[in-house]
Amino acid sequence: MTKGIIHSGPMVRAYLDGSKTQTRRLISDQPSQMDEAYFSHFRKDFGGRKCPYGQVGDLFYVRETWADLYDLRSSDPGPTALIAKVFYKADYPEGLYHSDDGSALKWRPSIHMPRKFARIWREITGIRVERVQDISEADAKAEGVERLGGLWKCYENCAIHKRGYNKRTSASASFMSLWTTIYGPEAWERNEWVWVIESKEARG
Numbered sequence: 497m498t499k500g501i502i503h504s505g506p507m508v509r510a511y512l513d514g515s516k517t518q519t520r521r522l523i524s525d526q527p528s529q530m531d532e533a534y535f536s537h538f539r540k541d542f543g544g545r546k547c548p549y550g551q552v553g554d555l556f557y558v559r560e561t562w563a564d565l566y567d568l569r570s571s572d573p574g575p576t577a578l579i580a581k582v583f584y585k586a587d588y589p590e591g592l593y594h595s596d597d598g599s600a601l602k603w604r605p606s607i608h609m610p611r612k613f614a615r616i617w618r619e620i621t622g623i624r625v626e627r628v629q630d631i632s633e634a635d636a637k638a639e640g641v642e643r644l645g646g647l648w649k650c651y652e653n654c655a656i657h658k659r660g661y662n663k664r665t666s667a668s669a670s671f672m673s674l675w676t677t678i679y680g681p682e683a684w685e686r687n688e689w690v691w692v693i694e695s696k697e698a699r700g
Contacts, residue, residue: 497550500559500614502606504678506651508560508586510640511616514697518638520628520690521549522679527689539625547623547691555698557614561585563601564613582613622694628675629687636667638694641674652677 501519503511510516523545550556563583585603631639642649648670672684 497554498611499549499554499556500609500611501549501556502559505561505586505589506642506674507640508558508584508616510642511558511618512586516638516640517694517696518635518640519693519695520631520639520675521693523625523689523691524548542625547693549691549693550620550623552620552623554620556618556620556693556695557611558616558618559606559609559614560616561603561606562609562613563603565601584615617698618695619698620693620695622692624692625689626692627687628684628690631668631671633666633668635692636671639667639671639674641667641670649673 501521503519507516507519525545562585565581565583583601647665648667650670651673676683
């Protein structure tokens with residue numbers, strides 16, 4: 497099984513620089529029984545759930561925001577004259593313009609990126625489940641959160657940071673801010689169960 501998994505620009509760059517080896521995804525059908533015995537059982541065998549992103553040994557590719565242009569090769573007037581050039585928005589965080597006429601590229605949503613344009617392929621090396629707040633400092637770093645000088649990046653200036661979390665001095669707090677940008681301001685406090693997918697670089 498080969499799945500495409502959507503990632504934001506910062507996380508694409510983290511894969512490219514080798515700092516990202518984990519990704520967390522919400523489990524769609526959260527456990528409804530709120531007792532520790534059930535959670536202990538769920539942690540061991542996923543509660544009978546199968547990870548929708550693959551199993552250990554499977555590949556996935558990263559879907560990212562992209563754009564394409566086509567060059568007309570005058571020497572080849574046939575059907576192959578149009579040659580696609582693919583651009584990835586993560587490579588141009590400050591913006592990119594078509595150099596010929598200055599017009600902006602039309603960025604396409606990551607969900608629509610064809611598999612054939614994928615440049616990042618990963619092999620799944622481990623899958624487990626845990627609550628999102630259980631992330632360790634080491635695992636937050638493995639998620640690819642960014643450092644800014646000697647501090648960790650805050651991805652969103654959300655109110656939750658003012659309630660006991662130092663948003664600039666720990667990777668886990670940086671990840672918390674990233675999580676809220678994806679799932680909303682109350683997502684961290686819900687402390688939902690997530691798939692933890694570990695991976696290594698692979699060829700597609």
